[in-house]
Amino acid sequence: MVKRLQQGDAAACEAVIRAHHRFLVAMATPLVGQGLADDVAQETWLKAFAAIKGFEGRSRLRTWLARIALNEAHALLRQYKREVSLEGWGVDSGSPIASSFSDKGTWSHPPAQWHHDSPEALLTEAELHECIRKHLHRLPGDQRSVVLMRELGGLEFAEIARATGLSEGNVRVLLHRGRQRMHAMLNHFEEVGTC
Amino acid sequence: MLTCKEMSELGSDIIDRHLGLRTRMAVFMHLRMCWRCRRYIKQLRLTSQVLQQLPLDWEPVDTAAILDKVRKHAE
Ligand SMILES: [Zn+2]
Numbered sequence: 001m002v003k004r005l006q007q008g009d010a011a012a013c014e015a016v017i018r019a020h021h022r023f024l025v026a027m028a029t030p031l032v033g034q035g036l037a038d039d040v041a042q043e044t045w046l047k048a049f050a051a052i053k054g055f056e057g058r059s060r061l062r063t064w065l066a067r068i069a070l071n072e073a074h075a076l077l078r079q080y081k082r083e084v085s086l087e088g089w090g091v092d093s094g095s096p097i098a099s100s101f102s103d104k105g106t107w108s109h110p111p112a113q114w115h116h117d118s119p120e121a122l123l124t125e126a127e128l129h130e131c132i133r134k135h136l137h138r139l140p141g142d143q144r145s146v147v148l149m150r151e152l153g154g155l156e157f158a159e160i161a162r163a164t165g166l167s168e169g170n171v172r173v174l175l176h177r178g179r180q181r182m183h184a185m186l187n188h189f190e191e192v193g194t195c
Numbered sequence: 196m197l198t199c200k201e202m203s204e205l206g207s208d209i210i211d212r213h214l215g216l217r218t219r220m221a222v223f224m225h226l227r228m229c230w231r232c233r234r235y236i237k238q239l240r241l242t243s244q245v246l247q248q249l250p251l252d253w254e255p256v257d258t259a260a261i262l263d264k265v266r267k268h269a270e
Pocket of ligand 1: 198199202225229231232233
């Protein structure tokens, strides 16, 4: 795929845009706002296609794109003399599964047995895709951002901390809360069979 | 001794291997005797992997318009 991109294959270019554009916009939105997120994504493609020959495949393509997008987002903010304004970000909302434990800290509602035991198996459930997307949207903004950057984007904790102005420890807590909520959603799906 | 609740709080540090030696030992001991936490940690890892592999091409994207601007820029 990367080889075809480097040769300028039009179909490959379209496929790669289709696969990652939504991700880039979603990742940029909390940093620069909805209005500028499309610009960040567009600028990312300009830079990416100009530099694709230098892509050595040491990271996933999406991670490489995410790095370019973060640079573009910060360049755009500098240009407009704005700062990333992430008010109220990074405050720990507490465990979303606190009620699953007794006073002594043992499980009173342990997680259900799941029918699927691999990510591939889970992702064959078309209904689940829809459900995951819905719940990703419902995550608090800071958790959603960190989940997007880390899980979907594959960025390092240090990079995410730099991009958001949060501490690395803070990023880890937000990621954990986001994962916990998404786990609760998957657990519900496995238990009940619907979103 | 770690409680199950404390184990759930350590969940991401466990799957990301971000633990000091002492905590790692305590986690290991707890997991050996607690199937509920074994299940939770396993499922949390699965959740993380599902997110990593989630395809993101559900909404249509105007690829032609984007490529158009890329080409104009390259000229
Ligand atoms: Zn336990």
